[in-house]
Amino acid sequence: MDGPDISVDLCGVLMENPVILASGVLGETGPSLLEALEGGAGAVVTKSIGPSPREGHPNPTVVTLGDSLLNAMGLPNPGMEAYAEELEWLGRGSEAPVFASVFGASPDEYAEVAARLAPLVDGIELNLSCPHAKGLGAEMGGDPAMLEQVVRAVVDTTNLPVLAKLTPNTGDIGALASAAERGGASGLVAVNTLQGMVVDVEMAAPALANSYGGLSGDALRPVGVRCVHEIAGMTSLPVVGVGGISNHIHALEYIMAGATAVQVGTAIRTDGPQLLGRIATDLRDWLVDHDHSSLADVRGILVGGGHR
Amino acid sequence: MRSRPVSITEMRSETPTQCTIVLDWEPEAQPGQFVMVWLPGVDEVPMGFSSIGPSAAITIQRMGDATEALCALDPGDRVGVRGPLGKGFELLEGKRCLLVGGGNGVAPLVPLAEALVAKGCRVYSAVGARTREELLFIDRLAGIAGLAPEVATDDGSQGHHGFVSNLALRLMDEFRPDVVYTCGPELMMRKVADACWERSIPCQASLERYMKCGIGLCDACACGRYLVCRDGPVLSGEHLRGVPDFGSFKRGPSGVKVPFAAPGGGGSIGIRLRSED
Numbered sequence: 001m002d003g004p005d006i007s008v009d010l011c012g013v014l015m016e017n018p019v020i021l022a023s024g025v026l027g028e029t030g031p032s033l034l035e036a037l038e039g040g041a042g043a044v045v046t047k048s049i050g051p052s053p054r055e056g057h058p059n060p061t062v063v064t065l066g067d068s069l070l071n072a073m074g075l076p077n078p079g080m081e082a083y084a085e086e087l088e089w090l091g092r093g094s095e096a097p098v099f100a101s102v103f104g105a106s107p108d109e110y111a112e113v114a115a116r117l118a119p120l121v122d123g124i125e126l127n128l129s130c131p132h133a134k135g136l137g138a139e140m141g142g143d144p145a146m147l148e149q150v151v152r153a154v155v156d157t158t159n160l161p162v163l164a165k166l167t168p169n170t171g172d173i174g175a176l177a178s179a180a181e182r183g184g185a186s187g188l189v190a191v192n193t194l195q196g197m198v199v200d201v202e203m204a205a206p207a208l209a210n211s212y213g214g215l216s217g218d219a220l221r222p223v224g225v226r227c228v229h230e231i232a233g234m235t236s237l238p239v240v241g242v243g244g245i246s247n248h249i250h251a252l253e254y255i256m257a258g259a260t261a262v263q264v265g266t267a268i269r270t271d272g273p274q275l276l277g278r279i280a281t282d283l284r285d286w287l288v289d290h291d292h293s294s295l296a297d298v299r300g301i302l303v304g305g306g307h308r
Numbered sequence: 309m310r311s312r313p314v315s316i317t318e319m320r321s322e323t324p325t326q327c328t329i330v331l332d333w334e335p336e337a338q339p340g341q342f343v344m345v346w347l348p349g350v351d352e353v354p355m356g357f358s359s360i361g362p363s364a365a366i367t368i369q370r371m372g373d374a375t376e377a378l379c380a381l382d383p384g385d386r387v388g389v390r391g392p393l394g395k396g397f398e399l400l401e402g403k404r405c406l407l408v409g410g411g412n413g414v415a416p417l418v419p420l421a422e423a424l425v426a427k428g429c430r431v432y433s434a435v436g437a438r439t440r441e442e443l444l445f446i447d448r449l450a451g452i453a454g455l456a457p458e459v460a461t462d463d464g465s466q467g468h469h470g471f472v473s474n475l476a477l478r479l480m481d482e483f484r485p486d487v488v489y490t491c492g493p494e495l496m497m498r499k500v501a502d503a504c505w506e507r508s509i510p511c512q513a514s515l516e517r518y519m520k521c522g523i524g525l526c527d528a529c530a531c532g533r534y535l536v537c538r539d540g541p542v543l544s545g546e547h548l549r550g551v552p553d554f555g556s557f558k559r560g561p562s563g564v565k566v567p568f569a570a571p572g573g574g575g576s577i578g579i580r581l582r583s584e585d
Binding site for chain 1: 312346352386519522525530532535561564
């Protein structure tokens with residue numbers, strides 16, 4: 001590719017560009033993962049997959065708030081066996097990197113799902129942070145000791161890179177990052193959605209059937225950038241930034257704050273998955289305009305001072 | 309867009325299992341678009357418009373908790389509406405159009421017929437149902453098109469004895485339509501689309517999938533490489549050709565593939581949908 005180098009080596013997974021489809025958006029089927037890759041994503045992360053089929057919460061499951069969104073999907077997924085078929089289908093159509101997002105109700109369940117999907121993907125992302133499914137996700141990933149156990153159980157079961165996706169619903173995300181590092185994670189992903197609630201005043205009812213949901217989109221970005229900045233300054237692990245990115249400037253915020261790569265989710269609702277490729281192209285153009293030859297020139301330039 | 313409350317101005321019983329909710333709402337909707345209808349504490353479900361204009365209406369097939377609850381509402385009650393969403397039918401001018409509707413799928417074809425007639429099209433229609441009591445909007449279509457719909461019933465109680473897809477094939481050869489529009493059980497639409505492909509007639513089909521977000525994010529309504537909420541619900545025959553899902557399977561709320569029941573095999577598979585299958 002001509003121009004500045006924006007390729008990324010994320011824990012040994014080589015990507016043409018640093019823009020990744022975030023988990024939870026599209027990604028429940030092979031064709032939508034392929035659509036994101038064809039749209040220019042450097043890599044994709046699947047919907048979070050558990051051991052068995054799960055329907056998720058009843059509708060309404062989303063409420064839009066301008067450029068932000070509150071959702072309580074409730075981890076719907078077809079289960080690892082049915083999902084393996086989606087990944088097999090995808091594997092016949094694409095060689096671009098795929099991360100499987102995995103969740104479970106115990107360290108063993110996480111490991112079981114990771115082991116089942118590992119032969120079909122390039123890396124594992126642990127959903128330790130879904131804020132709106134009881135007993136799962138953040139309920140486990142908010143406790144550093146439990147998080148460390150989950151990471152270790154999965155690391156022990158696969159040779160693939162294991163990324164731990166952290167919750168911002170904590171007073172100390174540094175403690176979660178450290179726990180993931182102790183457990184043997186290859187990288188960190190920050191952040192998942194922030195817990196919230198929207199009331200429909202006219203209906204006098206919560207706007208979501210689950211009452212509580214996770215906030216994503218524009219409003220989440222400052223929270224995500226701050227979390228990435230903190231954990232990038234305290235660990236040697238690569239950090240993937242996610243939360244509220246809808247253009248290359250937002251991506252650069254995360255990258256300057258220390259992110260190796262970024263994930264995009266909510267913004268896809270308006271622009272479709274072609275947005276992923278557009279952000280990568282605009283990122284390259286920005287580097288040209290600013291006389292940089294590589295993304296490495298700006299990565300982490302804000303890390304290492306005055307942020308603790 | 310956020311869901312907003314609208315009042316019900318009228319409730320109508322259309323058939324023993326279908327009701328119409330008339331809303332105090334004038335959406336800027338195209339025929340074939342849909343709306344997410346919310347009943348707090350019950351569900352939020354996608355519904356096509358059976359009337360567009362100053363009093364938008366939705367016509368519901370009673371088949372589960374949400375649809376039963378909607379049909380039990382009274383004038384003055386409120387529902388939340390999020391929409392119009394998705395892409396509707398592409399309207400052509402001055403063409404010979406054949407509309408093929410099965411069961412509750414006839415509903416969105418009524419505002420379509422109105423729009424086509426307004427564009428100088430000649431509108432023929434074929435309407436099917438299980439029994440004569442379940443035939444929907446025969447009189448409305450006749451009034452709009454100036455021509456009574458051809459009718460098929462599964463039990464032979466009125467019109468052609470058999471599936472409306474078989475009737476539609478005959479009409480394609482008799483009327484030689486320039487375009488075919490269809491909405492109804494997917495196996496029926498697949499047969500209609502196959503016949504259109506064989507005859508090189510463009511067609512448009514309005515699909516139904518289990519929906520959650522309705523705005524192209526969650527992938528619940530995937531049909532091959534298309535999202536029914538974002539790319540549809542109306543997809544062209546050209547797009548549908550080569551989509552393995554079409555007429556073969558849909559996805560349940562978990563994303564698991566659910567095969568379509570064979571014709572006449574009942575069709576209720578226990579998940580909430582907009583119309584019968």
